[in-house]
Amino acid sequence: MAEIPILKIGDCLLVSIQVDMHDRLAMALQDDLTQRIVEDRARGVMIDISALEIVDSFIGRMLNNIAAMSRVLDAVTVVVGMRPAVAITLVELGLTLTGVRTALNVDKGLAMIRTIIDRGEQEDDRRGG
């Protein structure tokens, strides 16, 4: 079974989904990412879906789950590169992806992750943590 590679860039993990995922592969990615967040002490996770032709409710649920799990593990998830046709379809499908941050592309996604992490550290400083 093909695996989706997870790249480490500084304290962020980058996943670029380049294949039409079957459901088991999506579940495996969810598990692998959660594992890697802990192992690599990652603070940010970026998921590039620019190659995905569709996001159905199963893949949407996977993105929601990854965002929720990474939040619990003190990491920020940003989904980048959603195609316009996919965005239109998602809304009509009724999938709102609440809790998933999105950015237009990888550059903006990385900037967003940095901003959120820095803001979090400032708040920790103010609390004296």
Next chain:
Amino acid sequence: MIVEADETMPVRNSDDVVRARQVVRAKAVAAGFSLVDQTKIITAASEIARNTVDYGGGGTMRIEVLRNGQRRGVRLTFTDQGPGIPDISRAMQDGYTSGQGLGLGLSGAKRLVNEFAITSAPGQGTEIILARWK
């Protein structure tokens, strides 16, 4: 109405769901669908194909390319011999799920197509017909 293409394929596991998406995409492209229309019918097919596998115990997808005057369309018929749906109107509600999903499969797929019909009864299996026109 003219049927330009008519194929049937098995939908038994999650690899078949991927294949079903690819077949629907190829037919939607052949029918001259816009990118948004392609995406909608592929996404609807993915939802219903997964239901066929997860709840219907596997079945088949029939795909037809139709022409009605100047309009072209893609019609999908998913059939399974599974346990059937006891309460269709409840199953069609957003957020209702008997499994692990988000409960958007049926109701969401219906919003993505122009025609939607469902026939099911306990013990009789399920047939779902979806069509989208250009």
